[in-house]
Amino acid sequence: MGNCWGSGSSDTDATTHVYSSTNLPTTPGTSNNCSNNMESSVTSSISNSRSQFSVSVSEIVEEEVPDGQILETSNLKVFTFAELKAATKNFNTLLGEGGFGKVYKGWLDERTLTPSKVGFGMIVAIKKLKQESVQGFEEWQSEVNFLGRLSHPNLVKLLGYCWEDKELLLVYEFMQKGSLENHLFRRNPSVEPLSWETRLKIINGAARGLAFLHFSEKVIFRDFKASNILLDGHYNAKISDFGLAKLGPSGGDSHVTTRVMGTYGYAAPEYIATGHLYVKSDVYGFGVLLLEIMTGLRALDTKRPDGQQNLVDWLKPTLSHKRKFKTFMDARIEGQYSSKAATQTAELTLKCLEHDPKNRPSMKQVVEALERIESLNKERPKESSKSGSIHSSTTPRHRQQSSSQRPQFHSRQHVGNYSSTGNGVHKLFFDDITNFLRRCLFRVLSVGPIPTHLAFIMDGNRRYAKKQNLKEGEGHKAGYLALMSLLCYCYELGIKYVTIYAFSIENFKRRPDEVQSLMDLMLEKMEALLMEESIVSQYGIRVCFIGNLRLLSEPVRAAAEKVMKVTSNNSKAMLLVCVAYTASNEIVHAVEGSCKEKEKEFRLCNLNNNVMDDVKEGEKVNGMVVHDIQDFYEDTSVESQGLKQGKGCNGAPYHACESFESNWDQVLTSKASKSGEVSEGFRNLRQEVPVIKLVDIEKHMYMAVAPDPDMLIRSFGESRLSNFLLWQTSNCQLYSPAALWPEIGLSQLVWAILKFQQSHSYLEKKMKQL
Numbered sequence: 001m002g003n004c005w006g007s008g009s010s011d012t013d014a015t016t017h018v019y020s021s022t023n024l025p026t027t028p029g030t031s032n033n034c035s036n037n038m039e040s041s042v043t044s045s046i047s048n049s050r051s052q053f054s055v056s057v058s059e060i061v062e063e064e065v066p067d068g069q070i071l072e073t074s075n076l077k078v079f080t081f082a083e084l085k086a087a088t089k090n091f092n093t094l095l096g097e098g099g100f101g102k103v104y105k106g107w108l109d110e111r112t113l114t115p116s117k118v119g120f121g122m123i124v125a126i127k128k129l130k131q132e133s134v135q136g137f138e139e140w141q142s143e144v145n146f147l148g149r150l151s152h153p154n155l156v157k158l159l160g161y162c163w164e165d166k167e168l169l170l171v172y173e174f175m176q177k178g179s180l181e182n183h184l185f186r187r188n189p190s191v192e193p194l195s196w197e198t199r200l201k202i203i204n205g206a207a208r209g210l211a212f213l214h215f216s217e218k219v220i221f222r223d224f225k226a227s228n229i230l231l232d233g234h235y236n237a238k239i240s241d242f243g244l245a246k247l248g249p250s251g252g253d254s255h256v257t258t259r260v261m262g263t264y265g266y267a268a269p270e271y272i273a274t275g276h277l278y279v280k281s282d283v284y285g286f287g288v289l290l291l292e293i294m295t296g297l298r299a300l301d302t303k304r305p306d307g308q309q310n311l312v313d314w315l316k317p318t319l320s321h322k323r324k325f326k327t328f329m330d331a332r333i334e335g336q337y338s339s340k341a342a343t344q345t346a347e348l349t350l351k352c353l354e355h356d357p358k359n360r361p362s363m364k365q366v367v368e369a370l371e372r373i374e375s376l377n378k379e380r381p382k383e384s385s386k387s388g389s390i391h392s393s394t395t396p397r398h399r400q401q402s403s404s405q406r407p408q409f410h411s412r413q414h415v416g417n418y419s420s421t422g423n424g425v426h427k428l429f430f431d432d433i434t435n436f437l438r439r440c441l442f443r444v445l446s447v448g449p450i451p452t453h454l455a456f457i458m459d460g461n462r463r464y465a466k467k468q469n470l471k472e473g474e475g476h477k478a479g480y481l482a483l484m485s486l487l488c489y490c491y492e493l494g495i496k497y498v499t500i501y502a503f504s505i506e507n508f509k510r511r512p513d514e515v516q517s518l519m520d521l522m523l524e525k526m527e528a529l530l531m532e533e534s535i536v537s538q539y540g541i542r543v544c545f546i547g548n549l550r551l552l553s554e555p556v557r558a559a560a561e562k563v564m565k566v567t568s569n570n571s572k573a574m575l576l577v578c579v580a581y582t583a584s585n586e587i588v589h590a591v592e593g594s595c596k597e598k599e600k601e602f603r604l605c606n607l608n609n610n611v612m613d614d615v616k617e618g619e620k621v622n623g624m625v626v627h628d629i630q631d632f633y634e635d636t637s638v639e640s641q642g643l644k645q646g647k648g649c650n651g652a653p654y655h656a657c658e659s660f661e662s663n664w665d666q667v668l669t670s671k672a673s674k675s676g677e678v679s680e681g682f683r684n685l686r687q688e689v690p691v692i693k694l695v696d697i698e699k700h701m702y703m704a705v706a707p708d709p710d711m712l713i714r715s716f717g718e719s720r721l722s723n724f725l726l727w728q729t730s731n732c733q734l735y736s737p738a739a740l741w742p743e744i745g746l747s748q749l750v751w752a753i754l755k756f757q758q759s760h761s762y763l764e765k766k767m768k769q770l
Contacts, residue, residue, distance in 0.1 A: 076148045077113050077160030081167045084126055086115035091128065100139060101129040105174070113159060119555025123174040124159060131166045140168045146219065146242040154209030156230055156240040175238065176527070177231035180206075184226055185298055192481065196336035198235050199293050200377055204370045205237035210286060211363035213239075214279050219247060222277065224285035225266045225299070226292055233531060265300035265310060270357055280357040286366065287352025288312060294345060296330030312353060319350040335432075341376040344369070441750065442493055448757040451710035453497035454490060455732075457724055458483065460716040460740030467740070473517045478742035480525060484535060489749050491539045491573050497706045499576040501724045505551065505585055519556050522579070526559040530566055540572035546702045547581030548589070576706055583726035586702045590727075591692075593700035598690040703728055711756050713748075715741040733759055 085091065087106035096103040108114065109121045129140050140161075147158035162169040177183070180202060183194050194202070206229050213219040221239065228241045264272075268284035271277050288299050291311055299311045308314045318325040322339075325346050329337075348369045354360045361369070458479055465475025483500065490498050503522070508515060529536045529543060536543060545560040552560065560579070698704060708728040712721075717738045721729065735755055737748040 076144065076158060077171075079113075079160050079162040079169070079171060081162055081164040081169070083115055084162055084169055084171065087124070088126055089118065091126075095125060101127055103127050106171075108159075108171075117554075119553070119558055125172045125174050127170040127172065129168040129170075131168075137168060140170065143170055143242045150213070150219075152209055152212045153236070154205045154212070154238055156238040172240070175230035175240075176233040176524075177235060179227050180229040180231060180237070181226040183231070184292060184296055193332040194235075196333040197377060199333070200370070200374045201235055202229065202231065202237040203290065203293050204367070204374060206239060206289070207286065207363060207367045207370055209237070209239040210282055211367050214282065214363050220277055220279055221282050221285075222261065223263060223266070224282050224289065225263050226289060229289075233527065263299075265298075265312075268357065269355060278357045280360045280362070283352050283360045283363060283366065284354075284357070286363070287349050287360075290345065290349040290352060291315060294330065294342070294349070295328050296332060297328075316350070316353055319346045319353075322346075338376055341373050344373050344376070348373070438746070445493065445750070445753055445757075449760045450494055450753065451756055452495070453499070453707055453709040453711075454495055454752075455499040455501075455709040455712040455725060455729075456483075456486070457501045457712065457714035457718070457722060458741040459714055459718050461742060463716070464740040464742040472514060473521065475742065476518060476521055480521070482742045482744050485746075486744060486749060487535055487575065489746055491535075491541070493753070495573075497574050497576065497709075499546070499578060499703075499706070499709060499725070501578050501581070501722075503579045503581070504723065505548065505580055505582045506723070508551070508580075519553060523556050523559050526556070526563050529563055536567055536570070536575070540570045541567065542570040542574045543567045544574065544576045544705055546576050546578045546705075548585055549580060551580040574706060576703070578702075578724070581702070582723040583721075584723055587697075587727055589702065590697045590700035594692050594696040597696065597700075598692055601690045698727075701727060708732065711735060711752060713737070713752050715739055715744050715748075731763065733763060 084106065087108055088104045089106075091102075091104045093105040094102060095105050104126045106124045106126045107116045107118055107121050108124050109116045129137070140163075143158065144161050147155065151157075156175065157173040159171045159173065161171065183192070210221060210224065213221055221242070223241065224239075228239060230238050230240045232238065266285040266288045268278075268281040271281050288311070291297075292299060295311070295315065297311055300309060301311075302309055304314075315325070315328055318328065322343055326339075326342060329342060348361075348366065351359075351361050352366065461475040461479040462472055463475075464470075464478060465472050468475075468478075470478075487498060503518060507518070528534060531537070535541065543563050545564060549557050549560060560577075703725065709725065709732050711733045712725065712729055712735070714720075714734070714736045717736050719734065719736050725732075733756055735752045737744065737751065739745075739748055
């Protein structure tokens with residue numbers, strides 16, 4: 001079934017139940033609607049399959065198992081349906097859907113695996129199978145049998161299961177990046193294309209997982225394909241969905257005979273023709289996946305012309321011809337691989353796709369071959385750096401990818417997803433020249449003044465989605481990709497501060513589903529910022545979230561605080577993300593803060609000037625008998641300022657000062673009427689009444705952590721500030737290119753810098769006058 005779940009959970013010392021033939025959950029209360037035939041047949045098959053699996057395991061449990069572990073007993077937790085209902089908030093968040101059920105997002109405590117609040121503990125993926133499905137039950141049983149006993153870094157982790165009445169559920173670790181299928185075939189801006197380096201990492205991990213399953217020929221996966229390879233937050237591959245897995249042949253047999261199941265396009269020819277399933281039938285499926293990795297094309301696509309719909313039938317003859325095959329390599333990875341690496345990958349693919357299973361390599365041999373190819377790929381940057389390649393160590397990884405990966409910079413379309421793309425050598429040369437010219441351009445720009453601080457209003461994500469016939473959320477994701485590229489350019493240019501208007505307080509008035517979608521996207525991207533390969537790590541960026549963070553949901557606020565804490569020691573550059581922010585809210589916040597600070601100074605000033613010598617206990621001042629001088633000043637100030645009740649100030653510091661003056665006039669008048677004179681202490685104290693100054697307000701601004709922006713850029717030709725940085729942009733230059741935000745790129749940034757340089761001397765003179 002379709003898989004769509006996210007970030008891998010860490011292994012935990014959870015409370016578990018041993019999975020054995022004696023403690024499997026039973027369903028004594030099932031109704032007649034839950035097929036009695038199914039119940040009786042599967043109950044017996046559970047015992048058989050588990051005993052067979054135990055025998056197989058016992059034969060090899062003492063042997064050395066590569067990188068993984070075969071457990072003598074299962075360590076799965078048995079969940080109740082009520083627990084999983086609570087963990088998913090009544091199955092509220094759907095992650096994916098397939099033929100046998102749906103997958104939901106849930107939250108569990110990391111130690112006890114009990115339901116927790118949203119945003120606390122760890123995220124899990126909970127697969128809920130459809131009722132009334134014998135095949136669905138068999139697949140559920142197979143998952144429990146295999147994943148309950150097998151442990152390996154490249155197998156998805158099954159945490160537990162539920163079998164209660166008609167309800168069948170499985171609880172997995174959450175895989176942040178979803179399935180490999182999404183990244184390879186879904187051509188939309190929300191999914192970043194995979195680089196050649198990342199593809200090698202993924203396919204190598206998947207090969208290791210499959211090699212572990214084949215160890216001593218005990219498990220045949222039977223449905224190896226891109227949708228069953230899940231990716232964690234670091235693009236580590238994990239094999240999932242063991243519903244069709246089978247125990248391998250035993251007793252000297254070379255194969256097992258079973259009904260043909262799996263996915264057409266991946267299934268081995270001998271299995272389709274005879275029903276004979278070999279361990280090396282999986283190797284054929286792996287070869288198909290290798291072909292998809294190289295071409296970016298699906299194994300089966302009925303939209304392609306006749307003769308090209310089956311990828312293996314179409315391209316297998318070209319694998320032995322170097323030049324011919326390279327024309328079919330995915331255009332999005334051109335220039336990222338060496339000719340030798342591509343040739344060796346094609347040769348390995350051809351071996352895996354051999355018609356006779358005996359001629360196919362073992363998965364152990366496949367892993368060794370992929371390691372050699374990966375080492376070739378790591379050597380390539382050293383070679384290309386001699387010619388000014390973009391792959392040098394000084395170039396950020398974001399820019400190492402072909403420019404065709406950026407949705408707004410497609411220089412040519414991958415027409416129908418199967419057109420040839422020209423000579424890779426020429427493309428590599430073109431990429432090298434392009435990036436060399438970009439670096440030259442930045443050096444030329446650096447001769448003139450470069451802004452210290454750029455601010456961006458990201459306008460046009462929804463309009464971009466409408467223009468491209470995408471869902472609204474896809475427009476926001478495309479905008480995020482554009483932002484990442486712009487940040488790379490900015491930090492390459494030496495721009496130290498970048499501020500973005502991510503989400504205003506007014507945005508909370510949008511449709512609830514859109515707000516929730518934006519919050520989910522924000523949470524996902526915050527987690528991504530903490531990864532080793534993120535732009536934050538590459539450039540040593542400190543991230544600050546600016547605004548009234550109390551308005552955010554607990555998970556988003558907690559994630560924001562975590563990002564700020566983790567990056568607090570970074571000092572090379574700063575990214576300020578304005579979220580739950582408006583300038584008017586910032587100004588009110590600053591004025592309130594400065595008023596409260598001055599109130600404290602005022603009280604301290606009273607005590608330091610020995611007021612007790614002038615106002616004695618028992619004297620009446622303003623109709624009140626003074627018993628304690630400090631209480632007196634607190635009482636008189638509370639009435640006029642209203643600060644203790646949360647009133648007052650509100651942007652009018654003069655009123656606060658005026659109320660202080662009024663109180664002192666009353667004290668002076670009272671004192672003079674009794675003695676005929678006013679003491680010098682009172683006169684001095686009046687002169688020292690704290691006055692709110694501009695600097696007092698500015699230091700309480702959210703944006704006080706950075707200098708004022710030198711230039712504000714707003715996309716789509718808009719010149720409004722939309723309640724953004726009103727205080728800080730009084731002397732800031734505005735620039736508004738016509739492009740929608742997801743279309744903003746290098747050219748718009750260059751024009752903005754040139755405009756800044758053109759007006760820089762004039763703005764400097766104005767600043768000096770101020």
